[in-house]
Amino acid sequence: MKKKFSKEYILALVAVALGLVAGAILMAATGNNPFAGYVYLFKGGLMSIERIGNTLASATPLIFTGLSVAFAFRTGLFNIGAAGQMLIGGLCATAVGLTFAWPKMFLLTVMVMASMLGGAVWGLVPGFLKAKFNVHEVVATIMMNWVAYWTVYYVVPGYFKGAYLETESRKIPYAASLKVNWLTDLFNQSYINTGFFLAVLSVIIIAFVLNKTTLGYELKAVGFNRHAAEYAGIHANRNIILSMMIAGALAGLGGATFYVGYASNIQIGILPSQGFDGIAVALLGMNSPWGVFGAAIFFGLLHSGKGFMNAMTEIPPEIADTIIATIIYFAATSILIERSWDRLKKRMGGAK
Secondary structure, eight states, rough: OHHHHHHHHHHHHHHHHHHHHHHHHHHHHTTOOOHHHHHHHHHHHHHHHHHHHHHHHHHHHHHHHHHHHHHOOOOOOOOOHHHHHHHHHHHHHHHHHHHHOHHHHHHHHHHHHHHHHHHHHHHHHHHHHHHHHHHHHHHHHHHHHHHHHHHHHHHIIIBBBBBBOBBBBBOGGEEEEEEEEHHHHTTTTTSSHHHHHHHHHHHHHHHHHHHHHHHHHHHHHHHOOOHHHHTTOOOOHHHHHHHHHHHHHHHHHHHHHIIIISSSOOOOSSSOOOHHHHHHHHHHHTHHHHHHHHHHHHHHHHHHHHHHHHHHHHOOOOOOOOOHHHHHHHTTHHHHHOOOHHHHHHHHHOOO
């Protein structure tokens, strides 16, 4: 097990390395200096305490959506609906924050719970359809993304629109924001907020549930072989629904950290890209909670630093997005890398 574990992470590092090499080739092909490009790309995310804070802030919703997708993967499901679950979670948190004037700690607690509940409900529907009618979760979660999109499109202008904001909700007051003064001051006015600590706590909890509990064993058993799990006395339908609800709750919590943490309001007409980026984070993180955490920090670093790279070298920021896409490609084809490595070892062994 340990050998397999380390092998998976070696393949992930190989995917990152190949992606960076491909990015360097692309920079050189466009007449830019790859060395300077990477220096400013990583410097842009790490050169100061403020930029480190922004990197962590960018990574926070990716940790949640990556965990959401990875958790579903580990239980045999493919959650494409993290974007919609994140959007509904953000809407629920925003609605509570703009409606009630409670003390900050109590209000934030209720907002976090509301975001998790909203995301869980958005995961419940495809989970139920999968369990009861064998509707493929990919189709169901994609449809739920658009239900979330149009729900926000209707609710925000109808109930939470600001006086002069046609496409955005009212600004979140300080009492309803995940930003806290001591943390903002510590990171020199960066966008980091208490959502990052919730993300770390979620990683620990999900890792514990998957690896150390009977519930995690049952969820994974259903994912490996539903019929064998049922034969062993495990309630497969219940576990499918529960798995999608947990995945939805994680993505919904990511919505809270983004819309009332990183941002200060919610906009209509936008499906959050972090929901889809979570698939890439889970893929690179090999569907492991701590792997997801590391992959999200890495992607947050690239997103945070690409603007600085563009400002200092005039390398288009889209290059950083291309690097991310290339890394995802190599991570997706890691089985081919593994087979190529095994063939090479065999040939070297035969030559000896």
